[in-house]
Amino acid sequence: VKLSLSTLDALPGEVSRPAYARADLSAGILHFGVGNFHRAHQAMYLDRLFNAGQSRDWAIVGAGVFAGEQKGRAVLQEQDWLTTLVEQEADASEARVIGSMVEFVEPADSAAIIARMAEPDIRIVSLTITEGGYFLDSDDNFDPTHPDIAADAATPEQPKTVFGMILAGLRARRDKGLAPFTVMCCDNIPHNGAVTRRTLTGLARLSDAAFAQWVEENVAFPNGMVDRITPGTGDRERRILAEDFGVEDGWPVFCEGFVQWVLEDDFPLGRPAFEEVGVQFVPDVAPFELMKLRILNGGHATIAYPGGLMDIHFVHEAMENDLIRAFLRKLEEEEIIPMVPPVPDTDLHEYFDLIETRFSNPKIGDTIRRLCLDGSNRQPKFIVPTLRDALKQGGSIEGLALESALWCRYCAGTTDSGAEIAPNDPAWDRLVPWALEAKERPEAWLEMKGIYGELGADPRFAEAFARWLRHLWAEGTEATLRAYLGSG
Ligand code: NAD
Known part of the structure; x- marks a missing residue:
């Protein structure tokens, strides 16, 4: 009808x-x-x-x-x-x-x-x-x-x-x-x-x-x-x-x-x-929005780029991949959730457990490509603030640096198999040359002040980012995720 x-x-x-x-x-x-x-x-x-x-x-x-x-x-x-x-x-x-x-x-x-x-x-x-x-x-x-x-x-x-x-x-x-x-x-x-x-x-x-x-x-x-x-x-x-x-x-x-x-x-x-x-x-939405942007939207960004680089189409398929699923959980538990201030009547670990189930829902048909979209506007809202807090507080940043390197690797415009990635960001034409230059000189990527602000100059972040990006180019996404999961 x-x-x-x-x-x-x-x-x-x-x-x-x-x-x-x-x-x-x-x-x-x-x-x-x-x-x-x-x-x-x-x-x-x-x-x-x-x-x-x-x-x-x-x-x-x-x-x-x-x-x-x-x-x-x-x-x-x-x-x-x-x-x-x-x-x-x-x-x-x-x-x-x-x-x-x-x-x-x-x-x-x-x-x-x-x-x-x-x-x-x-x-x-x-x-x-x-x-x-x-x-x-x-x-x-x-x-x-x-x-x-x-x-x-x-x-x-x-x-x-x-x-x-x-x-x-x-x-x-x-x-x-x-x-x-x-x-x-x-x-x-x-x-x-x-x-x-x-x-x-x-x-x-x-x-x-x-x-x-x-x-x-x-x-x-x-x-x-x-x-x-x-x-x-x-x-x-x-x-x-x-x-x-x-x-x-x-x-x-x-x-x-x-x-x-x-x-x-x-x-x-x-x-x-x-x-x-x-x-x-509620009188103040701030704690709720911070929780959502960092744990859910940051989580989406975390699975998006490895999924994209491994030619995975649907989000639930990425969640069926043991490496990506474990990457998400480790990064959330060790680096994202510890940086989220308490939220009224909410257990942040339970909140993440529910998100893991939501991402795994096979019926939704949400695509990895949609999650990869517009990183230049999303990274500064979903990932960079957690990174900034973790650096300030001396927390672990290994997973966040890897997430950033995965986004950079994705913006080079080809997946691990060599397939071409169609433009997926309003700034795509500017991002691709930066990402290709970063293959040789990783710090080039962090010079994008519009994304990283002063964080690009942080030696701890710059070192971890460069190490993971080199790893991605040399050995591919799967091996790099395995290395991250085996560490610490
Ligand atoms: P969509 O592409 O279906 O719709 C976006 C709409 O915004 C379109 O009508 C588009 O023409 C318009 N638009 C885009 N850029 C604009 C601009 N610069 N000025 C004016 N209009 C503009 O996307 P969507 O799924 O509806 O998501 C839109 C937004 O909703 C997201 O960016 C996000 O902030 C929020 N949101 C989406 C989801 C989701 O799962 N899709 C969840 C929570 C929040």
């Missing part, structure tokens, strides 16, 4: 569908970055709420800044903005149709997006625009020199970036006498609300200091930690959905059963009753 509002009743019985009609909903949130994760997470929580008969004035309006997003929008439009979400555990899968999105503004049409944000019904603007989308330098400070930022600063009334558009939306509201919406970041970035505030006010300051001050004083940016492994959608997913569930959906989302959202309660214009459907509200 081809998914649409008019075919909902005809869907096979095991597919759950909305308990609400479209007419029961009205918009409350405008969301930038309608990709896979948003539809598995925020849109799913809202669907749960709407099913329970609550918060039905908080439906989602999609938005995007790139013309390329028109393709995804067209697919969703054809199915009345509905998405089939397939939640997969090792022993069972469940499919449900999610109807929490009610509109999608034409992507890249900044005038239309700004006008929509300036309507009184929009009380939250949320974002999943990837870790690389926040215009940060190596110290996680706002980078005013980025050409897109310079362009938006020069013509604030015709913005191209998310931040330029949000500023124009806030300004339009202020001119109309409307209170500002809350800006809710849902990307994997430490202190994501604070980072979003810095980028937004940083951009505003470039053209209008008084307005920047007004944003600083009047707009709320709650921090949040989000978690649910959500791979990209491809033909495999569309086929499984059609064969196993009888639903034809042009852009379904597949994810794991596990889901978590820890959020600070700072929403001046109100918010959906998320606490009714499992969202944890």
Whole structure:
């Protein structure tokens, strides 16, 4: 059955569908970055709420800044903005149709997006625009020199970036006498609300200091930690959905059963009753996000590059490899977990045990290539901070240095078997020559200040990194992992 509002009743019985009609909903949130994760997470929580008969004035309006997003929008439009979400555990899968999105503004049409944000019904603007989308330098400070930022600063009334558009939306509201919406970041970035505030006010300051001050004083940016492994959608997913569930959906989302959202309660214009459907509200998200970024995202990075270099396709296949699995556990137990400060009501070792099981879930179909993506933006958030702490405290860094060397080796663009790696980072063209130079002169890699900052000059790290990188080039990934596991 081809998914649409008019075919909902005809869907096979095991597919759950909305308990609400479209007419029961009205918009409350405008969301930038309608990709896979948003539809598995925020849109799913809202669907749960709407099913329970609550918060039905908080439906989602999609938005995007790139013309390329028109393709995804067209697919969703054809199915009345509905998405089939397939939640997969090792022993069972469940499919449900999610109807929490009610509109999608034409992507890249900044005038239309700004006008929509300036309507009184929009009380939250949320974002999943990837870790690389926040215009940060190596110290996680706002980078005013980025050409897109310079362009938006020069013509604030015709913005191209998310931040330029949000500023124009806030300004339009202020001119109309409307209170500002809350800006809710849902990307994997430490202190994501604070980072979003810095980028937004940083951009505003470039053209209008008084307005920047007004944003600083009047707009709320709650921090949040989000978690649910959500791979990209491809033909495999569309086929499984059609064969196993009888639903034809042009852009379904597949994810794991596990889901978590820890959020600070700072929403001046109100918010959906998320606490009714499992969202944890806490006074300070910082300990939760640090745990997640370092243990889970750092863990993903740890298995990604050896998996990539050994030509492994799926994440669960990497977890079936004894060397990679043992590398992950040893690195987490000896170097990552000891650097994570205590988290309320959480045993960090149990948290990791659950992650090991989640990574091993064979149903998810998450790919090693997706985990290898965008290392230049991810290493500084998921690995380098642990390394910095371990160096400062005199802890072991052998595994972290090996992880860094594996990333460098991967960026040389070929796997151990000699297969070519297709570009997998926005900075790929710059990374490959550095990685090739590092084969002869390992310290070259650590000169990337944007990634390593001052750590490149740390003799203990530089020595271990160089040793592991040479080992990788000389003997390959398997032998190098074996050497690491046999040591200490
Ligand atoms: P995706 O590729 O499906 O969607 C990303 C969306 O962001 C797309 O709509 C894209 O056009 C838009 N985008 C990309 N760069 C942008 C930029 N510079 N400015 C504005 N928009 C931009 O990816 P996804 O799986 O939805 O993941 C998105 C983000 O969600 C991740 O980067 C991460 O921060 C967070 N997240 C993802 C997962 C996951 O498992 N996929 C889990 C937790 C958190």
